[in-house]
Amino acid sequence: MKNSFFLLLMSLLIASCNNERSICHLLDQSGKWHGDEQFIREDGVVSLEGEYNTWVYQPGVFKTFENFELTTEVFTRPGANASILFHTNERDLSQGYEVVIDNSRVGNWDHLLKTGSLKSVRNIHYRMVEDSAWFRLSLKVVENHIFISINGNPVVDYIEPEMPFRTTRNEGMTLGAGTFALTTLFGNTGISFRNMQVTVLPAAEKKRNDDPEFVRRITELHTRYFPVVDYHVHEKGDLTLPLLMERSARLGINYGVAANCGLKFPIETDTQLEAYQTSIEGLPIFKAMQAEGREWVDMFSPALVKEFDYAFTDAMTWTNNNGTRMRLWIPEETEVGEPHDFMEQLVAQIEKVVTEPIDIYVNPTYLPVEIAQLYDELWTDDRIDRVVQALVKNNVALEINSRLELPGSKVIARAREAGVKFALGTNNTNSENLGRLEWALEMVDKHQLQPSDMYLPNTDD
Numbered sequence: 001m002k003n004s005f006f007l008l009l010m011s012l013l014i015a016s017c018n019n020e021r022s023i024c025h026l027l028d029q030s031g032k033w034h035g036d037e038q039f040i041r042e043d044g045v046v047s048l049e050g051e052y053n054t055w056v057y058q059p060g061v062f063k064t065f066e067n068f069e070l071t072t073e074v075f076t077r078p079g080a081n082a083s084i085l086f087h088t089n090e091r092d093l094s095q096g097y098e099v100v101i102d103n104s105r106v107g108n109w110d111h112l113l114k115t116g117s118l119k120s121v122r123n124i125h126y127r128m129v130e131d132s133a134w135f136r137l138s139l140k141v142v143e144n145h146i147f148i149s150i151n152g153n154p155v156v157d158y159i160e161p162e163m164p165f166r167t168t169r170n171e172g173m174t175l176g177a178g179t180f181a182l183t184t185l186f187g188n189t190g191i192s193f194r195n196m197q198v199t200v201l202p203a204a205e206k207k208r209n210d211d212p213e214f215v216r217r218i219t220e221l222h223t224r225y226f227p228v229v230d231y232h233v234h235e236k237g238d239l240t241l242p243l244l245m246e247r248s249a250r251l252g253i254n255y256g257v258a259a260n261c262g263l264k265f266p267i268e269t270d271t272q273l274e275a276y277q278t279s280i281e282g283l284p285i286f287k288a289m290q291a292e293g294r295e296w297v298d299m300f301s302p303a304l305v306k307e308f309d310y311a312f313t314d315a316m317t318w319t320n321n322n323g324t325r326m327r328l329w330i331p332e333e334t335e336v337g338e339p340h341d342f343m344e345q346l347v348a349q350i351e352k353v354v355t356e357p358i359d360i361y362v363n364p365t366y367l368p369v370e371i372a373q374l375y376d377e378l379w380t381d382d383r384i385d386r387v388v389q390a391l392v393k394n395n396v397a398l399e400i401n402s403r404l405e406l407p408g409s410k411v412i413a414r415a416r417e418a419g420v421k422f423a424l425g426t427n428n429t430n431s432e433n434l435g436r437l438e439w440a441l442e443m444v445d446k447h448q449l450q451p452s453d454m455y456l457p458n459t460d461d
């Protein structure tokens with residue numbers, strides 16, 4: 001009698017989980033999870049160990065979750081690797097979507113997808129949370145809209161199109177309704193969840209996709225694990241970090257935001273560098289240093305430079321044979337003189353610049369406006385090969401700059417042949433000219449660049 005009363009009470013409680021605005025504490029009912037034995041629950045914390053284990057939440061007969069917000073706190077041990085599945089079902093776990101949790105170091109292609117990724121559809125490649133600390137994850141699904149945030153910062157803001165791009169491998173990745181599952185992945189060492197709760201949300205209007213063609217293009221790249229990253233973004237003009245984060249989540253482009261560091265640039269000292277690094281800690285971006293001029297190598301301590309995900313520089317600031325310190329994008333400061341003589345000096349500068357402790361050579365093969373129209377003539381095969389060889393020798397990646405449309409197609413082709421890695425970038429000066437990597441992605445197509453052709457920052461733990 002007592003037992004059946006308990007069952008009745010339980011079924012009422014469970015039913016309430018699926019009512020509008022009701023809040024359901026998923027981890028309070030360990031009996032509601034079907035799965036492997038290693039579901040360890042202690043003091044409200046559920047820990048998942050081992051790899052390839054799955055636990056599926058049982059919402060009750062004929063019950064599913066459709067519109068909801070799930071919030072939870074997560075703790076990863078170094079090596080933890082897991083996913084939260086939603087809109088899935090126990091009979092077919094390929095149904096629905098997967099939110100990745102992986103805080104391992106950047107640069108490991110076997111762990112390309114980091115925490116917050118909507119797997120295969122909107123991948124995250126930067127690491128914004130560290131292991132061994134609790135962080136907050138929120139996942140909100142309303143009709144055709146999926147929104148993911150980590151510690152309150154947006155990382156995925158995806159509107160599923162009417163006919164989403166899917167391959168046969170992930171054709172089940174569509175919204176509908178279903179339940180939740182937790183799954184551990186390759187190499188998992190242990191992951192914990194606490195305070196996992198789901199709020200059931202009411203039905204709403206579907207959101208409109210402004211540019212289905214662009215969504216399709218970006219999704220196609222994510223699906224084949226091509227890292228969609230703009231490594232050369234500046235917080236400049238009207239473009240603030242909150243705007244950048246919102247934009248990155250919406251477009252599905254990861255951003256590497258770079259601070260300009262060097263003589264006569266916003267950051268000139270270690271103290272300023274450190275303050276800047278503190279100010280961007282934990283944000284959903286790659287953290288980059290643009291090293292300016294040639295003096296920078298002696299201006300900043302190498303340990304601080306290493307705190308960035310990567311560093312890059314260009315060959316636009318240097319001193320010519322007459323002793324004039326030039327900034328090539330400013331005509332008044334630039335002495336071109338005889339074009340071929342200028343080119344010899346420029347190529348020698350590039351060969352020198354890429355020996356600096358940098359990861360990417362940016363604004364590549366840029367010419368002052370005075371001779372820009374002679375690009376094809378002045379960038380001879382011989383000069384191109386010298387640049388390419390210098391990149392290979394120093395293991396420096398080559399930027400494909402979308403705004404400047406540099407380097408030329410011939411340079412890209414020769415660099416690819418030589419095994420140089422590529423990094424897509426923009427070098428914006430405001431929000432408008434940040435663009436969406438249009439030209440760079442054209443080059444990706446034209447030269448059939450593969451994920452293995454692409455640069456990936458390599459951070460140490």
Ligand SMILES: [Zn+2]
Pocket residue numbers: 232234258290427
């Ligand atoms: Zn720049």
